Structures are given as structure tokens and as C-alpha cells.
Amino acid sequence: MPGIVDTLLYIAIIVAKILVVFGAIMLHVAYATYFERKTIGHMQVRLGPMNVGPHGLLQPIADGIKLFFKEDIIPAQADKPVFFVAPVISLVGALSSLAVVPFFEGFAIANINVGLLFVLAMSSLGSYGIILAGWSSNSKYSFLGGLRSAAQVISYEIALGLSLVGVMMLAGSLNLTDIVRAQERYPFGMFLLPQIIGCAVFVIAAIAETNRSPFDLPEAESELVAGYFVEYSGMRYGLFFVAEYTGMIIMASIGIVCFLGGWNGPFKIPYVPFAWFFIKLYVLIFIYYWVRATLPRYRYDHLMNLGWKVMIPLALFNIVITGILKVMKALP
Amino acid sequence: MPTAFLPEEYLPIVIFMVIILAFGLGTLAVGIVLRLRRPYQEKLLPYESGNPPVGEPRYRFSVRFYIVAMLFVIFDVEAVFLYPWAIVFDQIGLYAFVEMMLFIAILVVGYVYAWKKEAFRWD
Numbered sequence: 001m002p003g004i005v006d007t008l009l010y011i012a013i014i015v016a017k018i019l020v021v022f023g024a025i026m027l028h029v030a031y032a033t034y035f036e037r038k039t040i041g042h043m044q045v046r047l048g049p050m051n052v053g054p055h056g057l058l059q060p061i062a063d064g065i066k067l068f069f070k071e072d073i074i075p076a077q078a079d080k081p082v083f084f085v086a087p088v089i090s091l092v093g094a095l096s097s098l099a100v101v102p103f104f105e106g107f108a109i110a111n112i113n114v115g116l117l118f119v120l121a122m123s124s125l126g127s128y129g130i131i132l133a134g135w136s137s138n139s140k141y142s143f144l145g146g147l148r149s150a151a152q153v154i155s156y157e158i159a160l161g162l163s164l165v166g167v168m169m170l171a172g173s174l175n176l177t178d179i180v181r182a183q184e185r186y187p188f189g190m191f192l193l194p195q196i197i198g199c200a201v202f203v204i205a206a207i208a209e210t211n212r213s214p215f216d217l218p219e220a221e222s223e224l225v226a227g228y229f230v231e232y233s234g235m236r237y238g239l240f241f242v243a244e245y246t247g248m249i250i251m252a253s254i255g256i257v258c259f260l261g262g263w264n265g266p267f268k269i270p271y272v273p274f275a276w277f278f279i280k281l282y283v284l285i286f287i288y289y290w291v292r293a294t295l296p297r298y299r300y301d302h303l304m305n306l307g308w309k310v311m312i313p314l315a316l317f318n319i320v321i322t323g324i325l326k327v328m329k330a331l332p
Numbered sequence: 333m334p335t336a337f338l339p340e341e342y343l344p345i346v347i348f349m350v351i352i353l354a355f356g357l358g359t360l361a362v363g364i365v366l367r368l369r370r371p372y373q374e375k376l377l378p379y380e381s382g383n384p385p386v387g388e389p390r391y392r393f394s395v396r397f398y399i400v401a402m403l404f405v406i407f408d409v410e411a412v413f414l415y416p417w418a419i420v421f422d423q424i425g426l427y428a429f430v431e432m433m434l435f436i437a438i439l440v441v442g443y444v445y446a447w448k449k450e451a452f453r454w455d
């Protein structure tokens with residue numbers, strides 16, 4: 001029967017696509033840690049990792065192998081099932097957003113019509129992992145870290161969701177491929193200029209959503225040790241780590257798709273259709289590290305004030321402005 | 333035979349999630365084989381800078397967290413209301429704009445009320 005063969009072929013192609021994207025992103029996650037240590041090292045006039053391989057290039061692989069062999073310590077009073085499942089929830093929440101990101105024209109694992117909504121839903125799923133980890137570890141640091149982190153993530157999620165409404169208005173779609181196509185008639189092929197307020201809110205909210213410095217309160221080393229994953233060790237800790245760095249890559253990808261014109265660039269690069277996407281991705285990841293090396297950590301009350309009293313009004317203002325410009329037909 | 337609605341575009345996502353789950357559980361399972369395990373009582377204590385832990389770990393926490401959670405529900409629902417409006421904005425035009433400005437204005441009243449009641453204050 002040709003029907004079954006076709007279906008199997010269809011599924012095999014999907015699996016192949018997924019494995020390629022998954023492998024590529026895992027490699028990026030591994031080398032994002034190396035890139036981070038090198039960037040921050042040089043910004044602090046240090047060298048960063050130098051010993052494992054030339055210029056420390058094999059350091060991420062050594063770290064991965066080390067995590068595999070580390071003892072997996074489960075605190076005696078921990079709520080074991082929850083403790084086991086929390087990192088996996090974090091990982092699924094962070095990684096499954098990759099399925100809708102269009103890395104180049106016509107390439108997305110799942111080109112669904114509610115792509116942006118799917119990404120927002122999955123990124124909120126990650127906060128379950130955080131709060132369950134904090135709760136189940138049975139440690140004061142974890143508990144406080146989990147609470148703080150959950151409060152921070154849900155506060156900035158509103159600003160994040162609202163900052164993207166302007167993009168939806170301009171593109172008239174939630175499909176990420178359509179959003180990129182809609183940007184082609186705007187200056188530089190980007191929504192950056194007409195959505196400059198939205199973009200600013202998005203960048204700040206994205207840094208807070210991924211719990212990165214200067215909003216890394218949940219894992220503020222000087223007060224909470226490591227926040228919600230204090231009690232995690234070995235590969236369980238590794239899964240949280242992968243989830244965090246994948247979260248950064250996802251947020252950067254959404255920024256690229258919604259504000260920076262996706263796979264389009266000033267000129268075509270032959271044979272490498274995803275070149276511009278990844279160039280933009282590396283620049284945004286660099287900005288994450290640059291911000292981390294430059295700014296001191298926020299205080300928790302300042303953080304919540306910024307989220308509720310500045311980011312949300314700004315995002316609403318952006319929606320109103322975009323609406324007025326749209327009604328006046330001032331936009332292409 | 334009536335055909336069931338099959339959201340076919342979502343199949344890759346399901347497969348992807350299965351692969352992620354397999355990856356997550358697989359790395360943990362491989363870890364069980366590879367790593368050593370020598371637990372003893374001190375190692376299994378919750379970390380508290382080396383001292384024996386004092387008191388209950390799940391102590392009473394600030395009521396502010398509840399307020400944030402409630403505010404989140406209100407504002408997130410509002411954001412969800414804005415999405416469909418934003419998508420069809422081009423097709424409806426001025427009417428949708430006026431309608432939505434009214435919605436946002438009503439919301440801002442609630443927002444200002446919450447602000448005045450110091451729901452956003454954190455100390």
C-alpha cells in the first residue's frame with residue numbers, strides 16, 4: 001500500500017529534521033557556555049578557559065562528560081517524584097519552542113498558524129519546572145529561589161506578551177514565517193523601527209524571562225547560592241542548565257523573527273540560507289553576555305517595580321501608538 | 333465514515349516532545365549506569381552553608397507572592413484578549429481600534445486602582 005509507505009516517509013523526514021535542529025541547538029548550547037566564559041573573561045581582562053584543547057575549545061565537552069559522571073545527590077527529605085520530574089519539565093518547556101522557529105525560508109519543523117502563541121505557552125510551562133524544583137528540594141534557598149523566580153517570570157511574561165501585540169498588528173498573523181514575510185516591506189526589512197518601544201520592552205522582558213543577569217535574582221549567588229537548583233547535582237543540574245541556555249536561544253530567535261527580519265539580510269548569502277539568522281543569533285547572544293558583564297544585579301523590589309510600573313504601561317502605550325499609526329495609514 | 337479532525341501540522345511537535353523526553357530521561361538513565369553513588373547522612377542534608385539546617389524549610393512566605401499571582405491572571409487574560417484583535421486589525425479598521433481603546437482604558441482604570449492600593453509595592 002502506497003499510503004503507509006508515504007506516511008512512514010513523511011514521519012522519517014520529520015524525525016530527520018528534528019534531529020538536525022536538535023543536534024545543532026545542543027551544539028550551540030554547549031558552545032554558548034564557552035562563548036560566555038570567553039566573552040566575560042576578556043571583558044574582565046582575563047583569558048577565560050584555556051587549558052582543555054587549543055584556547056579551551058574542548059572545555060564544553062569536558063564539562064558535559066564531567067556532569068555525566070558526577071554523583072546524583074538526592075536530599076533525604078526531598079519530594080522524590082517531583083524532584084525527578086522538575087528538570088524534565090523545564091527541558092521540555094524550553095526545547096519544544098524550537099519546533100516552530102523558522103530558521104530559513106520555508107524551514108520550520110512545524111509551521112503552525114499560532115506559532116507565537118505556542119512559544120509564549122511553552123515558555124510559561126518552564127516556570128512549572130522552576131517552582132516544582134524549588135518546592136521539592138526541601139531547602140530554604142531552593143524554596144525562596146523558586147518563589148522569586150516564579151514571581152519574576154510571570155510578572156515579565158505579561159510585558160513580553162504585550163510587547164509582541166504590536167508585531168501581531170503589523171503582521172496580521174501569529175505564524176512566525178508570515179511575520180518574517182510581513183517585514184520585507186518595512187525599512188531594513190525589519191519591524192525594529194516602527195516597533196522600537198515594543199522591541200525595547202521585549203529585550204528587557206526576555207532577559208528577565210530567561211533569568212539572566214541583571215535579572216538573575218532567582219540564582220543570585222551572593223544571597224541564594226544557586227536559587228531553585230541548589231540541591232540538584234550531576235545530570236539533573238545539567239538538564240536545568242541546558243533548559244536555561246536553550247531558553248536564551250529561543251528568546252533571541254523570537255526577537256530575530258519578530259523584530260529583526262528573521263532569515264532576511266541586507267544581501268543574499270549564497271548556499272547558506274540560514275546564515276543571516278545565525279549571524280543575528282550570535283549578535284543577540286553576545287548582547288546577553290555583554291549586559292551580564294556590564295550591569296550590576298537588580299534589587300528584588302526594583303525588579304518588580306520595573307516590571308509592573310514601567311514595562312507594562314510602556315507595552316500598552318506601544319499598542320496604542322501602533323493602533324493610531326495603523327488607523328492613520330502611516331505604515332506601509 | 334466521518335473523518336476526525338486531525339491537526340496535522342502539530343504532529344511534528346508531538347514527535348519533537350517525545351524526542352526531548354527521550355533525551356531528558358535517556359541522559360539521566362545513562363547517568364545511573366556511569367556514575368558512582370555513595371550517599372551518607374551528611375551528604376543528604378539540605379545545603380545550608382555547611383551548618384545543620386535550622387527550622388522548617390517550607391516556612392511561611394510573603395503574601396505579596398499571592399498578589400502577584402492574582403494580578404498575573406488578570407493581566408494575562410487581558411493580553412490574550414488583545415491577540416485576536418491584533419490579528420484581525422487590518423480587516424476591521426477604525427471600529428476595532430475604538431473598541432479596543434475602550435477596553436484598554438477600562439483596564440488602565442483597574443491598573444491605576446491596583447497601583448494606588450500599592451499592590452505593586454514590594455518591601
